[in-house]
Amino acid sequence: MTAQIHPPDQTATLIRPRLFYSSGSPYARICRMAIRERELTNAVEEIETTLRDPQASVLPFSPAGRVPALTLPDGPTLTETTLVLGWLDRQGEAPVVLPVEDQSVSAYGRVLGLLDGIAVWNRELRRPVNERSPSVIALEQVRARRIADALEEDIAKGAYREMSGHHIDAGYLTLAAVLGYAERRHTVWDWRTGRPALIDWFERASQRPAFADTLPPPSGI
Ligand SMILES: N[C@@H](CCC(=O)N[C@@H](CS)C(=O)NCC(=O)O)C(=O)O
Known part of the structure; x- marks a missing residue:
């Protein structure tokens, strides 16, 4: 099933960023734990997708078909765990997770x-x-x-x-x-x-x- 990114009855401002994940993926789990640790569960919607599947709901947003993939309301989809963590770090007030030291x-x-x-x-x-x-x-x-x-x-x-x-x-x-x-x-x-x-x-x-x-x-x- 293909995920619908712009439901007709909602304006873009009401649509939350969507994190595609699979329940078994340790990479996606890193981001899902960061969302919880940084208290962003209301700010990011998590959508489960299949993997290695031509019908996977993540595929229209990311040709790699991997998770995590973070689809932003204004269009781009971010892939790769570290890049997704970087985006999450720019939301909210909690201390960031990506180290600099x-x-x-x-x-x-x-x-x-x-x-x-x-x-x-x-x-x-x-x-x-x-x-x-x-x-x-x-x-x-x-x-x-x-x-x-x-x-x-x-x-x-x-x-x-x-x-x-x-x-x-x-x-x-x-x-x-x-x-x-x-x-x-x-x-x-x-x-x-x-x-x-x-x-x-x-x-x-x-x-x-x-x-x-x-x-x-x-x-x-
Ligand atoms: N380098 C990627 C690796 C992500 C990755 O390999 N995810 C696996 C799940 S653990 C995946 O989506 N596999 C599906 C596939 O290979 O098609 C990252 O850091 O996010």
């Missing part, structure tokens, strides 16, 4: 690198068995282990922590999204063994309402 920018990039790798690994596992690439899977397993080991040290040293006022940044949101994804949609990855700091971090992050409100459905992988 070098250490925090580095921390955000590190977990994005983990998420990108897990996404590739997961995509392989969704293929028919005879179409999977063992070498791609092996590479991504090693990458994930390497990054998770680094994160274990980072967290023990105090990275990815809440800031004053319980505010969190994009690195925090992305780490919550990637571990949340591993928990329910990529359980083949045993990220817990030997990583007590990461386990403890995830337990605390899971208690945030924005996390609990955006849980992805289990995928069986």
